[in-house]
Amino acid sequence: METTSLDRPGPARPTRAGLSQLLNLLRPSFTRHRLRLAVGLTALLVVDFLQLIIPRIIKHGVDGLAALTISRDDLLRLAVLVIAIALAVAGLRFVWRYLIIGFSRLLEESLRNRIFSHLLKMDAPFFERHTPGDLMAHSSNDLAAVQMACGMGVVAAADALVMSVATIIFMLHIHVELTLLALLPMPFLAWFTRILAGRLHHRFTTVQEQFSLLTEFSRSAVISIRLIKAYTMERFQTAQLDRLGRQYVKSNIAVAVIQGLISPIATLAGNLGMLIILFVGGRLVITGVLTMGDFVAFISYLAMLVWPMMAIGWVANIVQRGLTSLNRIHHLLISQSALPDIADSGEPPLVRPSFSLRNLTFRYAPDLPPALDAIDLEIGPGIHGITGRTGSGKSTLCRLLARLYPVPDGRVLFGDRDVNTLAPAFVRSHIAYVGQEPILFSDTVAANIALGRPEATEEEIVEAARSAAIDDEIRDLPDGYATLVGERGVKLSGGQRQRLALARALLCNRPVLVIDDGLSAVDVATEHEVFAGLRQRFAGRTVLIVSNRIKMLSLTDRIVVLDEGRIVCAGGHDELLAASTLYRSMYDKQMRPQADEKGAAG
Amino acid sequence: MKDFGYDEDGRAGSLSDIRIWGRILRYSTRHWPALTGAVLLSFFVTGGTLALPALLQRGIDGYITATDLDGAARLAGLGTTSLWYGLLVILVFATTFVQTIVLEWIGQSIMHRIRQDLFAHVLRLDLQFFNDHPTGRLVTRLTNDIQNMYEMFTSVMVTLFNEMVRLLGILVLLFLMNVELALLMTIFVPLSALITILFARLARACFRAIRHQLVRLNSFLQEAISGMSILQLFGREGKSRREFEDLSHGYLQRTLSLIRLFGTFMPMTEFMSSLATALILWYGGGEIIRSRLTLGELVAFISYMRLFFQPLRELSQKYSIVQSAMASAERIFQLLDTGSRIAEPDQPIARPAAIRGELRFDKVRFSYDQHQPVLHDLSLTLRPGQAVALVGTTGSGKTTLVNLLLRFYEPQAGAITIDGMNIARLALADLRTIVGVVLQDVLILQDSLLANIVMNSGRSRQEVEEILARTGMARFVGRLPRGLDTLIGEGGHELSSGEKQLLAFARVLCRAPAILVLDEATAAIDTESENILEEAIADSFRGRTSLVIAHRLSTIRRADHIIAMRHGRIVEQGSHDELMAAGGYYADLVAMDRHNGNGE
Incomplete structure (x- = not known):
């Protein structure tokens, strides 16, 4: 295989x-x-x-x-x-x-x-x-x-x-002789500088790392202040910071030892040269070999040499x-x-694209078990649900379709052509994708929604937001659609982020919609409302939804149940209830409290 | 250095604020012996550095050019002078080194002290304070601001002090040698001060612009890297590249203007030095011709001149550091002066040996912002051992109730009592050990699972194992690769969100709280963790007063009493069956849940 x-x-x-x-x-x-x-x-x-x-x-x-x-x-x-x-x-x-x-x-x-x-x-x-x-x-x-x-x-x-x-x-x-003598300390200076500068760099990196640790520790203490107070951990945390701080002090002193050597050593080398000139040069002047002017010039030249010698080491x-x-x-x-390095040929996009997986096996690394194992699947127009336990290969499947990972030749066909013969960007341009972890960029809400279509009009953006049931909440933000989000902007809840990511995908209006568990933090009522809208909007197009919510899955045309990378069962909701034990147990788990409920409430 | 993008457009601190200097000094006093030593060493280094050219001059004037002495005496004198010179060279080297280390140690120790004080102080502040101040700013106080102050400590103490002393020493020597020539040299002091201040001001603005742009560039890059798949999926490569290149180019422009600034100012000191040399040559030469200066003095003057400009350059470089350090010091002390709005009681009630666990909210009124009331005169009593579930939509005030119980905030009216004791009269640490709370988020230490469970509760490994076994949570530990010894946190084994909930629960159980408060996670967790958690909750309810913000039907059904809250008021209470039969708000909530999540 x-x-x-x-x-x-x-x-x-x-x-x-x-x-x-x-x-x-x-x-x-x-x-x-x-x-x-x-x-x-x-x-x-x-x-x-x-x-x-x-x-x-x-x-x-x-x-x-x-x-x-x-x-x-x-x-x-x-x-x-x-x-x-x-x-x-x-x-x-x-x-x-x-x-x-x-x-x-x-x-x-x-x-x-x-x-x-x-x-x-x-x-x-x-x-x-x-x-x-x-x-x-x-x-x-x-x-x-x-x-x-x-x-x-x-x-x-x-x-x-x-x-x-x-x-x-x-x-x-x-x-000549005086020069050679005066220069005697210089090679040592260059050599020492080189050694010390290397050590200094190394030790300085340690200091920087420890500074990052201090910062990270302080940051996590500040954001977890409720926990620290609730568990009366104030002293405990202070003691931990004390330990980190002491290490930091130690490393700083280690840096200071080197820094404290580098510049005095240059002075030392210069002064030693000066000493030689004074003693030997002085004798030469006394014995009349050297003029006084030569002697003074010599001193000036030596002072000039200190820096280049340090520089050589540096x-x-x-x-x-x-x-x-x-x-x-x-x-x-x-x-x-x-991925194949093929430039987008600029051919027009397919109108009703479909994916065919032919006996596809995929591993994240050679020594790992296959994430997908001998998958045969046709994904054409209609609404496809995918479910399975954590690690069963649901997300992997979505990522492979979106051409984020390489696939072997001939195993994934896009509109009857092997995806490896197509530009990845060409395949992607057909897919509107909503991932598990919504990623927002530091920009306005509007710009985040318009990520895939920067030229979209305001009406289009609002319309996409409305379809994702986020429009009202965006209007409640301080600056509405112009509100900055992301790291330095307003914090949005997980559900809001997911719906923004959905709006972003809907705005692109592409023939395939992939939602990789992208509504997990959205409450069920809203998810249901959004999904009803999607059904209409994407009639005749391809929708792939990864979800663990039985309620959601029961609304799809066809459900694929994955387990350990294999398709264990596929079919409609009722079919699977009868045929798949895995699906049945999920159903039981999610419906059970309510079943009890009925019994209790009479 | 990784600065996490926290960067304040700080103003320059005032150098003349006496109170700040006073407080800094107070921190220094505990190191006074070392400080005194360092100051003495500094005088020694300065004296030594200045004596060297004097010795050189003595060698030249006393022996090398002293043609009136005979050759042997000149040579012998030169030898002695050289010996002194050599000794002094080595001494200066050694003392400089020792002094640097001592000062570094003092500076670091003081900063460490300030950081510890500040951290302990920040942890004592009330939660309202944390709501009002962004995390980044507080972190900056604890890290970058202290770093800034440290730079000043070493700069001020090592450089400023040394260089000032040296500058003064040189001036004194110059005046002793030749008053007029020395006066001529002093004009360079105000001149270079002027240049320094101008340069510091311009460079400050320039550096800030560069830092700002670098933060933008790096945040953009960071976002692009973590969101790369999204950029690719939405075909944004071209646009991202152009945006990045714009940012990159902006950075280039800013660095180039800094280069121009440095290019203009850096050669200035050197230029002044040459200017001084020229002056000495012209004026001093004239003095020699007029026999008012010796040749040796002229040579010494030229050497001192070189020494003279070094401190000037150093001082100009440190000027801006001191400025920003003062601004940081001001911010740090301001934070240290901020008091907590939640005060420890003056005379706390001694913690009774046994707590029955009767919990009472008596007409509690609260609002976070003084305008929008969150709790309206809410009264509620939990009998000892009773398990009460709070239900209600977001914003109904459930979490606020927990916040008040732990005294994260103070109610505006009413009181909360445990066994009849007002919680405001209990020491905070006592209160928070009587009440054990499982919050939705979990703080994970980078340590073993055992250390994470025990934290500061003082439990032994055996005790932890017993508790885990009793509550069925040993299964959770068994799933981890190395059991209780599994390293978790950054770089260690990653816990699933369900496992994190279990860890939080185990932590609280180890503290054997008399009253258990549980804020259930809203997000779904994996089935197995959920099973273990349900069992542990059931066990811990037994014989213990419990207050649960419940999201799971299974937990609600296990409670003795259900309280439905809406808009800060209790609208209904009773058992599940009673409330369902009443067909009121609670029944609606259940119906809505059925419709949404589990309907058919």
Whole structure:
């Protein structure tokens, strides 16, 4: 038997893709903005060069003063030169910052849009493999790391490289041995910075995670305040927060230990170099090998080297982190939807579409038992009820029809054609779908209803709401149809959300309506009223209703009873009462109290 | 950092509010030895940092350029100076490190204290308060606002203090060396203060715009990811993509304007530093020519100048942090000052050893908003051991009755008594252990099932097992993979809604309440859980006063007495049979239910 399965790799670390593959992700942006980058880097280099000039001017002045060969006019001229150079430096710094850091933001934007476009094409299994939290992390943390590496990383790398090479050359030019000696602490500084920055990042992540825990704990305490008070758990909760808080304090101190080392170590390295210059350089001046001006310039150059050395360690980290993030983004972008990648050919929609399932077996994962097992079913015009216990495959069936999961070839036909030969969007465009968990977006009520038909008129929206028996309640909301719902808007009850989702589906006016237990939180009277409307409206079209309410099922044309992925029985309500023990027991369970009732009430 | 989108368009706090500083200081007092130590260390670090260039100057002027001394003496002097220099370098390094850690520890401890105080305080507030304040805002107080204050603690204490001391120290040294040159340098202080304030103001607005846009972008993304199947089913891909790209582009524009702002202001300090160097070179050079300054002093001046601008830059960076921290501190203290409207009694009645369980509502009147009455002079008596079911449509006042019984709210008139004791005279903790309530929603701790049942009731494992066995709920535990040791909550085994109801019930039974209040879940639960629950309810009714907001016919039928409520009044009461025979409101409710749910 043919079965389909979805590979479900564990949350294991993605393997590292080749460097060239990763850089391919960045290449378009680098190519497109090459002029911007070239100008920015040039500005950066000119700044570095100009900065090196300033100590030379000071040296010139100090030497002149030591030899008493310099006039006050000469000094003024030197001072003006320093100011002019400083002005140029400030201007050029603006230029490189805007061009290079701006470039990294442009790159970030294009990568972000690319990730989102990709997500829009992914199938349901993909969203089960990746939690929303993970995907959000890709577009926030990972993008930030890449942006950092391509912005400040590029700047710091270019800057540090040029600055240190040029500074060292200048120093070597003055005195070779003294340079080598003064530079002795610098490689250690770079090495330490690299190690510490890596640790810092790691520990900082822990702090952030614990901060999230604190936030989550506080949030759940606030929303559960009735429970906490009812069970007199105030102290208990405070003690729990105390535990979390203490851990948080501990991790923060762990971060502080590193942070408390990084910057003093730079000072230490600089000061040690200074010490060497003082001792060795001083001797050289005393023995007449070095001029006083050379000595002062040396000190200035050394001060200039501290930052590039730290930067080298820092850049190594940033680049490493950026590459790791880029690797994750790469893995995200190469993941493929298991659904056929067929573009919508634009052919006109079918008027009376029907689905045929031919011996369809489906598993969510190879090691799981089949969610649907050898299903043969025709779903044409008419009202079809589907019922069965939790986990019997009702929702799976709906999701497969809506092309959210891949199916094996030849098992699901849509209007006599294998769905795998059709664009998923084409099949979906025939289905108005109401899911179990109604999903509303942060927008107005009207926009939520018009999700599938943004061009719908107000009358159409109201009409759909009325058919879903939600119109009155919408009008009672503070701003009626313009009321914001979703995370930051008005809270709606489960039943109201479900009816909004139904209105959304009805507005689309598509030939197939699928209600996957989408009215479970609606009271039975309203459900009944809505259903009566649907019967009329969808006469001659296809309606598929998943429900566990016998009352509801008895109004459908045909009921399919599923159990452990198999069709155990199908037929009309009365037929099933006679033929299916499962259906009969559901009926008994739901009708029993009332049967008792009759007995008691006489 | 994950900020959960809570972000207040806060105003900047006033830096001069003495009372706030006073309260912050009060929190700091318990750490005074460590604080004193840190301040002393700070003076040491500053002194050390400033002594280094002085030593350098001494090396240059005293030995390197001192041509009047002989070579050997110059070399020996240089050696000693270098040794001191090296020692000082290492000492400065060590003290800086120790001071950072000490201050971090103090800041963290104080924040922890404030958080604990605030949390305990918030939990004591009345429910009306929680209705009036959005969850997000309260969470922000407990997390982000405290974080803001912490940033200030470390910034204020570590940086501001250190840098102020250093700045002053440098100025003093400069004045000692050369008054005129030093005066010339002081013009940079107001200049950089001006630039700082301007920059802080602009950057604040810019950062806020960026954060705001990022929250929008991330919420959109989050919604799109969790609602992806809906977007695909309704063919929204194109429109979503365009909306996302618009948001993304808005974010880009805002970050670019921040870059422009930084690009303008960041090079300014460096520019001022160069400007100062040029001034020293020109003016100081002139002074040397006029022999009023030594070469060593000039070199030292240039070195100090570099040190001088570092604190200025730091101070400007911390300015905005302190501003927002003050705003946060103000909000936190305001919350701490908010009192609960439900007061503990001044002299609570001692909890009697045995509670008979007579519960009486005497002419209780209540409204949530002072306008719309929810209960109208409602009177009701439950005899000890009686099981009473409350029925009625949504909004009839059933839940309010429970809220008042637990003293979540205070009635505007009338009294509620247990065995003749007014509940307002009982300690809240006593009241809430006498009355055990099963609410519809369940708070699940990320822990084992056992810990979730026991919570703070102090029951042993054996006792829990006995209770579960007696009430038939052992079956529910048996269904879970590892029984009582099954981990539940986030990341653990997920309970079905029926199982959650059972957990809530088991919790209350472990507390052996004299009076049981049950708010039955409206939503359907799976058949097996329902069977277990029915049995447990039947068992717990025995010999215990019970008040049930009932939705299941089976529960109603088990009650001794049924009370039908409508619009905050009791319209009918009696046994099921009596009420059915009377053919009034209750009979209508049953008929409606039959028609809706179970009709044929």
